[in-house]
Amino acid sequence: MHKKRRSLNQVKEDISVRVLRESLPQEWVVHSYGADYGIDCVVELFDFIDEDKKVAETLGENFFVQLKSSDCIEYTARKVYGRGNVAKGSLIEDKSDCTEIKVAKFQLDMSDILTVQSMGIAIPVLLILVDTNSERSFFICLNDYIDKVLIPEDPLYANKASKTIYIPTANEILDEEDALVALRAYGKRSKMYGAFSLFSYQLKEIWRIQGNAAAPHSIQREQAVEMIKTFVDIALRQDIWASHEFWKPMAWSHRELLELKEKLSREVKPEDYDQFLIYCSDFIWHRLTNLSNMYEELVREWFMPTYFAMLTSYPPRDESDESAQ
Template sequence: MIQPRKRRSINQVKEEISVQVLRERLPEQWVIHDYGADYGIDCVIELFDFVEGDATVAETLGENIFVQLKGSSSISYGTRRAYHRGNVAKGPLAESREQYDDIPVAKFQLEMSEILTVQAMGVAVPVLLVLVDTITREAYFICLNDYIDKVIIPEDPMYCEKGHKTINIPLANKISLHEDHLVPLRAYGKRSKMYGAFGTFRYQHDEIRRAAGRMLVAENMPRENVIAMIKNFASVSLRLDIWKGHEFWKPMAWSHADLSDILENIQSGFATENFDGLLEYCDVHVWRRLANLSNMYEELVREWFMPTSLAVLCSYPSPPPIEVPAGAGTAESNAI
């Protein structure tokens, strides 16, 4: 009996093409780490930036994106009808059937076990589903953590009883070397750092309010100690590795300027001469704005790049000219 030679399945070919396409569409200094055995995560993208003034050496940013990488030669393209709705972070889904956006999407069925694995990881660790069309060699992404909370759960509360879910990936979520297409990846890379910063900002705000006598349990501190505390808070916050890479999100730039202004006023002696004004400014303006970043992140940022009307309005720098590939279906409702 003649023994068969080594063989490759078509799925192995598609997997190799998917990795090649993803590699081609990421900056050369970024690294793709194989995650090993497939337990729902296929690879990890580690973000690097070139050392300032030297484009021959890159250093890690300490930022990672987990990826479920899927390749297909028969992707179903179509449109998803996204009705205007209320804030799903505050309550049950409430839609307006008179207002909607038809969003060009690529559709992919994901096993429920993979969805539940991502959900168990929490929202601070970004997991992207990256879908590669092995025919056109285009790659599209969707953040599964956010998709679960902002799309699946509001629209299908009994989703856990299903064997799989169809994930709708906006075609505007294309991965390429164009800087606009790298913006979301850079933002996802910073996600864990952002959640750490949110806790820091809320703690600092509470302590400033406590020093101002605005907490249930107040703390009588000498003025010089309060000023020293505020100076330390501002310095600690400015050292957080969250400010660079968020230039596209204006609240970050505003808060960075506020913190720099606080340090300048303290170092110039102006804060000592205007202590009450400093304390008021820090409480009701600077740190209230910093503490509110977490609220905006939950309500707005986590809905960026979703197949929803709010995402259409606030995710992209300009309305992207998206064409649905030939053979795509017609618009359909949110129900899947």
Template sequence: MEIRRKRRSVNQVREDISVQVLRENIPEAWVMHSYGEDYGIDCVVELFDYLDEDKNVAETLGENIFIQLKGSGSIQYGTRRAYHRGNVAKGPLNEDRTKFDDIPVAKFQLEVPELLTVQAMGVAVPVLLILVDTNTKRAYFVCLNDYIEKVLIPEDPKFYEKGHKTIHIPLANQILNLENNLVPLRAYGKRSKMYGAFGTFHYQHQEIRRVRGLTSVGEPASQGRVLAMIKTFTEASLRLDIWVGHEFWKPMGWSQNELEDIQAKIEAGIVPKEFDAFLEYCDVHVWRRLANLSSMYEELVREWFMPTSFALLTSYPEEKEGGEADARA
């Protein structure tokens, strides 16, 4: 009679290696939460930052990234030919076949039900496919929410009829515990907060336009009441937990500076003769730009780190002298 001892499959070994590689390549303060049984999400990474220079205490940022973690010892590497194209958020795929970039990628097949689960979660909850090469101990990522809408649907609108799809992960998307490499992970962690802020900015802009008589239903108000409203809007916007950690996206810094400028002007006092010009400035310049952040996010930010020509130009900032990276526009 054969006595059988406990055994481990090669998949279990690779799974453990994948967890170890990811753990070693993210900040030590970040926490990996197991997601239990596998329904398409393997773990959730919760972002923390240290409160002191000596790194004695770390505080949660209230930001999470959902992870599909895959490990393989036989990853297929190659290139993806990415043709220059129009904005796929505005219409069908329109490629210029005379212009293209060959992007180094790792290829991995996912079952379509997994992709449909991610699609059902919506775009505000980032789900990253993290692929670990168990031979080289390198980890690469791609945001599946964005991949589905920016790559998969434009190129294969009926992908849901297939059994599986090959996902192309740019090799430039390597996860390393270096600040430049952590930028995308921090951005994905803040995504749900960004979408909440977009709704707030649109509401505030509409109300400013309403008191200016520029909406179908106006709402006349005294100068004192309008200034109190804008003061409330400014303070509420500056309290949002979106401004820190977005140094890599210049429009965020511009808008934060403009809100602080509005706050300073109100505190200094707005004289009656300057009120109309101030209100126009709030509407046409400051809140219009705030409201436009959502459009820029959809067209620009959600295509970062995709295997596309546009992403190749915008996702990986060139380094200045001394190794400092330029912020993304």
């Protein structure tokens, strides 16, 4: 009878888990997800709440992980082209506008891809690939990759047994604040989608009292102003405004809500009422609801192996820092 044995795959799995934990901030928690049904673990984000960094508090933010490892990753360059917005139509590329992105290639089973697709886009699933030789790790958001890269480039992808995933080597996981921007943003995604839905509801209710909706609802001026006050308080309570220094529109809308709250502390005069409602609907809430449009068209393409992502996703860095192994 043989003694207990470990396969090479089990050794690699242990290495990948260790590398992931060591690459993330020490205060973040990696929760194992049990049996492997396409999700290996969940990363929960914490921040220290004291200067001595002895106590960390959960942010209520997390992302799912498919954790893969290999000792023979193929590093290469992927040609990418200028292209139209794939959220609005089929892929149209400008072959005259070309550049290359350094990537790590990984063959992912279609069952894993379809599992992520079925989960929707509100909860991000990151494919994290660990090079067990160099102990470097790289991420790609599979939800976004499916919509922004895989489907536009191969509409019949689901008929395949697997697909090659191209992960930019610039997406390296490092315990450095610049490198953590993407992971922090993914952790906050479910809150963002909740806020987008809320802002849309609030705008439609403002339209109703303006008589600009299919089901108008006329109320007294005092009630309308009180409703706007309530909307502002609820919007400001959404836990989306911090940790978004990387996306200026968030800071702009937050500042505008605070300014509106200050305006509401003073009386809205009857002669200013109609203009006040226009200001709320056409400026404040127009910009709030437009966040969801920008998120879909711009933010979800960040950190993808695309031309647009290369231009918008990363802080300037020396080319030597981006060299593939």
